[in-house]
Amino acid sequence: QQQVKQSPQSLIVQKGGISIINCAYENTAFDYFPWYQQFPGKGPALLIAIRPDVSEKKEGRFTISFNKSAKQFSLHIMDSQPGDSATYFCAASAWHNNDMRFGAGTRLTVKP
Amino acid sequence: NAGVMQNPRHLVRRRGQEARLRCSPMKGHSHVYWYRQLPEEGLKFMVYLQKENIIDESGMPKERFSAEFPKEGPSILRIQQVVRGDSAAYFCASSPPAVSYGYTFGSGTRLTVV
Numbered sequence: 001q002q003q004v005k006q007s008p009q010s011l012i013v014q015k016g017g018i019s020i021i022n023c024a025y026e027n028t029a030f031d032y033f034p035w036y037q038q039f040p041g042k043g044p045a046l047l048i049a050i051r052p053d054v055s056e057k058k059e060g061r062f063t064i065s066f067n068k069s070a071k072q073f074s075l076h077i078m079d080s081q082p083g084d085s086a087t088y089f090c091a092a093s094a095w096h097n098n099d100m101r102f103g104a105g106t107r108l109t110v111k112p
Numbered sequence: 113n114a115g116v117m118q119n120p121r122h123l124v125r126r127r128g129q130e131a132r133l134r135c136s137p138m139k140g141h142s143h144v145y146w147y148r149q150l151p152e153e154g155l156k157f158m159v160y161l162q163k164e165n166i167i168d169e170s171g172m173p174k175e176r177f178s179a180e181f182p183k184e185g186p187s188i189l190r191i192q193q194v195v196r197g198d199s200a201a202y203f204c205a206s207s208p209p210a211v212s213y214g215y216t217f218g219s220g221t222r223l224t225v226v
Contacts, residue, residue, distance in 0.1 A: 006154075032214075034214050036217075041219075042219060042220075043116075043118075043203050043205075043217035043218050043219045043220050044155070044203070044217045045217065046214045046215070046216070049214055089154065089155060099145075099157065099160055099168055100145070100157075100215060101157065102147075102154055102155040102157070103154065104153070104154035105153070105154040105155075
């Protein structure tokens with residue numbers, strides 16, 4: 001049972017462009033939505049996270065947009081850089097249940 | 113703050129042997145989670161543990177796999193009689209108690225079954 005659906009599976013963006021990764025969830029009990037960044041050979045690292053009481057959160061070049069009614073959220077990477085090339089995972093969890101469910105991941109390649 | 117420590121980083125086992133993967137959570141974290149990642153795939157939840165308790169093992173295969181998080185010492189993921197299909201990266205994450213504030217992941221153990 002896939003509780004978090006992520007797209008696209010892979011993404012190629014030119015340097016300076018905007019990278020957009022989308023996720024949709026099913027469980028309305030989810031109330032915490034983080035994004036993780038994973039480089040080859042490393043563990044995932046928390047990048048940015050949002051709770052459903054806000055529709056947008058921005059940290060530097062990274063922005064999460066959240067649409068509660070549509071049960072969707074997305075990651076936008078502005079001015080994408082080759083160093084952003086990595087696999088990105090969205091995730092969701094509920095406060096009463098520490099289990100976190102992950103999307104399938106998006107492999108981002110930023111071409112110089 | 114040493115972060116989440118996993119060892120070994122790489123583990124090679126022959127088919128039929130046992131694999132033991134260890135995870136020491138971050139200081140102050142009492143919740144441990146194990147995930148499996150196959151090449152070019154996402155993170156598959158396996159098991160969620162607190163000290164001396166398995167909270168959710170819905171992602172764990174029914175046979176050959178077990179996990180524990182004893183009162184003292186690291187969490188252990190144990191795979192008995194390994195098969196080639198068990199070859200994967202196994203990640204451990206930890207979190208503080210109570211609400212979800214995000215996981216901190218270790219660097220993983222890459223298991224290769226030959």
